[in-house]
Amino acid sequence: MKKVHGVEYQTGTACELLYPTSGDSADWAFEKLRAEHAYTVELRPGKRGKGGFKLPEREILPTVEEVWGGVSHVLQFIQY
Numbered sequence: 001m002k003k004v005h006g007v008e009y010q011t012g013t014a015c016e017l018l019y020p021t022s023g024d025s026a027d028w029a030f031e032k033l034r035a036e037h038a039y040t041v042e043l044r045p046g047k048r049g050k051g052g053f054k055l056p057e058r059e060i061l062p063t064v065e066e067v068w069g070g071v072s073h074v075l076q077f078i079q080y
Contacts, residue, residue, distance in 0.1 A: 001067065004062075005065065024040070
């Protein structure tokens with residue numbers, strides 16, 4: 001994701017980086033789909049470490065491009 005626009009995202013579990021939660025989409029994937037892996041991707045980091053769920057409009061498209069960069073990279077390693 002960093003290769004797209006140089007923005008660095010943190011990696012770790014959702015509980016480590018965000019807050020404890022249950023019943024999220026990762027839990028659903030593990031329980032219902034018996035997925036081996038599930039990922040949570042948050043919005044790009046805000047200024048001075050202040051993230052949030054509301055991005056300025058000018059950051060929406062760059063965020064989409066970064067997330068697609070990460071997703072398309074991971075898809076290369078999926079085996080059926």
